[in-house]
Amino acid sequence: MSNSSILKSSIAKKYWMALTGLFLCTFLIGHLLGNLQLIFIDGEEGRRAFNEYAYFMTHNPAIKILSYLTYISILFHAVDGFILTVQNKKARPVNYAVNNPGPTSSTPARYMAVLGTLILVFIATHMANFWWKVKFSQEIPLHTYKIESKQEMNIPKGQSFYYTQVPSIQPIPKDTNTLEEKGTAIYYKNTNIKIADCYIDLHKVVMAFFGKSNPNGIFGVLFYVLSMLVLAFHLWHGFASAFQSLGVNHAKWTPIIKNLGKGFAIIVPLLFALIPILIYLNN
Numbered sequence: 270m271s272n273s274s275i276l277k278s279s280i281a282k283k284y285w286m287a288l289t290g291l292f293l294c295t296f297l298i299g300h301l302l303g304n305l306q307l308i309f310i311d312g313e314e315g316r317r318a319f320n321e322y323a324y325f326m327t328h329n330p331a332i333k334i335l336s337y338l339t340y341i342s343i344l345f346h347a348v349d350g351f352i353l354t355v356q357n358k359k360a361r362p363v364n365y366a367v368n369n370p371g372p373t374s375s376t377p378a379r380y381m382a383v384l385g386t387l388i389l390v391f392i393a394t395h396m397a398n399f400w401w402k403v404k405f406s407q408e409i410p411l412h413t414y415k416i417e418s419k420q421e422m423n424i425p426k427g428q429s430f431y432y433t434q435v436p437s438i439q440p441i442p443k444d445t446n447t448l449e450e451k452g453t454a455i456y457y458k459n460t461n462i463k464i465a466d467c468y469i470d471l472h473k474v475v476m477a478f479f480g481k482s483n484p485n486g487i488f489g490v491l492f493y494v495l496s497m498l499v500l501a502f503h504l505w506h507g508f509a510s511a512f513q514s515l516g517v518n519h520a521k522w523t524p525i526i527k528n529l530g531k532g533f534a535i536i537v538p539l540l541f542a543l544i545p546i547l548i549y550l551n552n
């Protein structure tokens with residue numbers, strides 16, 4: 270490839286990195302708002318709110334499209350970033366930016382690739398902890414909320430239950446001969462008689478993951494807090510740099526964007542980090 274075509278392809282890559290990076294920033298805001306319910310709404314109300322939210326996020330068709338765009342953006346951003354780093358290294362075999370940092374090269378700018386790789390490790394671990402369980406594992410318990418109609422049931426020995434932690438609600442036997450799940454509810458089979466609302470209990474999974482009752486909970490908390498520090502450094506440089514790659518270079522707007530980026534880089538990871546810390550302290 271000639272020098273000019275390498276340059277052209279690098280510019281295109283930077284452009285796509287900027288677009289996917291900014292899209293991922295909007296994902297972070299949505300994800301943060303949803304997860305803040307874990308610490309700002311207490312008790313059964315919080316549990317229900319979070320489980321309903323998680324159900325909506327995994328079943329709404331528009332959100333599903335956004336989810337696929339998120340996965341594609343993460344992969345694109347990571348692969349493009351890797352190729353750009355390799356191309357830059359080849360173009361400058363002597364890594365003078367590290368050995369001889371100029372006044373314009375801030376520490377995060379020099380370590381973006383390393384920070385990005387650490388974030389990728391975080392995302393892979395994080396998705397294995399929660400996302401994988403929601404999508405592919407049968408381990409997550411169902412949580413029932415309210416029984417709307419009660420009928421006498423014979424519960425054979427060894428029967429499994431739709432269990433509930435609401436004291437006034439009795440466990441409902443998971444009898445597939447008489448019951449069926451439709452959407453977020455349990456019905457008597459082949460009838461419209463609803464017994465209970467029923468959601469995958471992701472709230473319990475998150476609380477158990479970070480809570481003190483989990484002997485490894487503290488390591489989970491530390492891993493998340495350190496990862497949010499890494500995310501903060503990555504965003505500190507990345508947010509404003511994305512606008513620069515898209516060609517936004519304006520006497521009035523660029524300083525505003527830079528300050529906005531710094532605010533974003535502090536507030537978003539800080540709030541994310543508070544979630545596991547407060548869950549640990551309160552559970």
Ligand code: HEM
Binds near residue numbers: 300326339541
């Ligand atoms: C510390 C706070 C966080 C908590 C408690 C949390 C919790 C969760 C949970 C419960 C899920 C699975 C739910 C679902 O699939 O809808 C999930 C999915 C996900 N999380 Fe997080 N998360 C946190 C921070 C982050 C951060 C900082 C990132 C990115 C840097 C991230 C990236 C993702 C991604 C990409 C998914 C898959 C989303 C999808 O399928 O649409 N999370 N998170």
